Amino acid sequence: MSAPTRPQRGEPGGVRFWIAAAVGLAIVAFGVAGLLRNVHGDALLSWAKLLFGGLVVHDGIALPLVALVSVVLVRLAPARVRAPLQGALIVSVVVLLVALPVLTGAGRLANNPSLLPSHRYGVHVLAILGVVWLCALVLALARGRR
Numbered sequence: 588m589s590a591p592t593r594p595q596r597g598e599p600g601g602v603r604f605w606i607a608a609a610v611g612l613a614i615v616a617f618g619v620a621g622l623l624r625n626v627h628g629d630a631l632l633s634w635a636k637l638l639f640g641g642l643v644v645h646d647g648i649a650l651p652l653v654a655l656v657s658v659v660l661v662r663l664a665p666a667r668v669r670a671p672l673q674g675a676l677i678v679s680v681v682v683l684l685v686a687l688p689v690l691t692g693a694g695r696l697a698n699n700p701s702l703l704p705s706h707r708y709g710v711h712v713l714a715i716l717g718v719v720w721l722c723a724l725v726l727a728l729a730r731g732r733r
Contacts, residue, residue, distance in 0.1 A: 641684075649680050668727035675723035679716055686712045 599608075626634055653676055662671050688694060689708050696702050 671726035
């Protein structure tokens with residue numbers, strides 16, 4: 588009988604991993620229980636559509652897009668700047684996914700104009716993306732100097 592092997596660096600395992608996994612699972616269970624306890628009927632169906640729609644958008648669009656652009660970055664960008672560029676790419680996609688409903692006006696109701704106020708969301712999203720890419724540029728330049 589062989590002795591159990593210790594997990595290699597980067598592999599899940601160990602006491603801290605399992606404690607964190609249990610805490611995370613408990614938090615998810617608490618959230619799902621609260622949702623099922625407090626939301627019923629059409630509202631629950633709306634939550635389900637939002638959840639599964641988000642999963643489809645993430646797994647079907649965002650993830651392949653980020654992976655494809657990352658492959659191009661790995662081939663074209665120098666090694667020292669890849670991490671900041673990939674980080675900015677991932678953050679940019681997340682910002683756009685979160686802002687998409689507001690940018691498209693999804694959920695706007697004619698009888699409730701305050702539901703989605705008519706602020707200049709597009710300009711604000713562009714400003715956020717500008718800050719993200721500026722930070723990536725600063726990090727890339729700092730890494731290039733070392």
